[in-house]
Amino acid sequence: MDSIKVFAPGTVANVACGFDVIGLALDAPGDEMILRRSSEPGIRITAIHGADLPLEASRNVAGVAVQALLQKYERPDIGIEIEIFKNIHPGSGIGSSAASSAGAVVGVNHLLGEPFTKKQLVRFAMEGERLACGSAHADNVAPAILGGFTLVRSYRPLDITGLRTPEHLWVTVIHPQIEVKTSDAREILKQKVLMTDAIRQWGNVAALVAGLYQDDYELISRSLEDVIVEPVRAILIPAFHELKLKCKEAGALGGGISGSGPSVFMLSKGEENARKVAATMDSVYAPLGVDYKIYVSQINTAGVKVID
């Protein structure tokens, strides 16, 4: 195989109470990428459609992730060309850089006959995240590669687990097209938190995981509460509280800030509810004078998919 086309999904990191540990993959939006073997050694980004990102491989997350893979593969003679069709807006908070890193390493792994496991690929994709935001976090690349809900229990050692995804869980995401820098969103967090809040948070995290395994949508709904990060970061997102309240009134199970924002996600049981939530998001944001996009999708349980 000399050429492959992949779909690389957007992802929601943090998932309310699961700050820094739980993520999920979307069916929409997602990027498309074409990966080609080339007789000329080295990695080249031949084109990026839909976003203004570095073409130089060492400054591009996909390039860096593939570089990490080829290094481990010990075949510096291999040449790879990468063409990227960006649908996930950089800085949207739905894993734009992670999609590029994840799609690139899954694609190249296919081209090479799958020498690496998905969990190994996560490590390579994390190098893309290191380039993008200064820390090799896994909470977007893990769901992008493994699909479904994922848990990053620990970084040292890296310990990633796929969680069960209830069949009827849908996601509605609104991306307000304003800029929230991840570094700013990090800086406003407190270094210490109240023990009582921390206990409440891990009670919710435990309940969220139990809800996923038990297909208990009501328990999932009750557990989608973030008493630590959301109260601090909500100010970064226009009309956040009104948006959340009205989405829940419209039938959403719950939700919160996607990654470090500005996107906001809501989980629903079934497509009909997810579409009602989308309409509600639209009605809240239409008067605000902020550009935005809304996506409705099931949870993507496959992760990066080969589409051609």
Added chain:
Amino acid sequence: MDSIKVFAPGTVANVACGFDVIGLALDAPGDEMILRRSSEPGIRITAIHGADLPLEASRNVAGVAVQALLQKYERPDIGIEIEIFKNIHPGSGIGSSAASSAGAVVGVNHLLGEPFTKKQLVRFAMEGERLACGSAHADNVAPAILGGFTLVRSYRPLDITGLRTPEHLWVTVIHPQIEVKTSDAREILKQKVLMTDAIRQWGNVAALVAGLYQDDYELISRSLEDVIVEPVRAILIPAFHELKLKCKEAGALGGGISGSGPSVFMLSKGEENARKVAATMDSVYAPLGVDYKIYVSQINTAGVKVID
């Protein structure tokens, strides 16, 4: 039915990373209780064998818990006699008071033809805990009544969920017969914790729950880590670090302080490992000059059982 005998299990609250939210029920040790209908209205504790505890119903956790049940039942004319055979040492940290409260309400509920659900019974038993330690906590009475692993997600509103219990999970408990007051154990906790520690803790809690549902003993093992409470409370328990280290070397998956101590629990896969852990506990404690008891049991998935 005029008389019933029940087995009321000991319980482990906190379960390492699951401080204040996760508990589990034991097959041993456990109390036995006889509950009898009486023609004379009111609650009487007729005898307590094996421990020096108040016989006055309003000052006894079993009496108070049954009182709460009868109040809700709106039948003040009912008379109940309670006889208690204590095997769980008060102050051991394995849910002695919870066993009495739980056994009493489950027994009386049987005598009355089961008007209440198990989750309703938890509320009544929590009144016993309020008497015993000043706060109506549920992390012992929930597993004592529901059996298996339980999660208290929230108190306001009360939200309790039974979790899955892997078939081959065994528990070894050592009870060093020293006094650790729950109030002291509470007081030494910090009111604030580092965000990084809190994140690590809820990553572990999420992984523990996932491990229970996935029958993944290795994941359970990796997640049995408490970076918040154990580092503070370990000083209350003789030779805690040596005990834990040697138990893990002997094959334990992991463990920690049971409740607020002084008991220490270890989980193992299979009876053989659990018995090796018991022998290891014995070898660590034998030279210390502290009296102790060691219990080996499966997880009790039934909770309080009617035995006669």
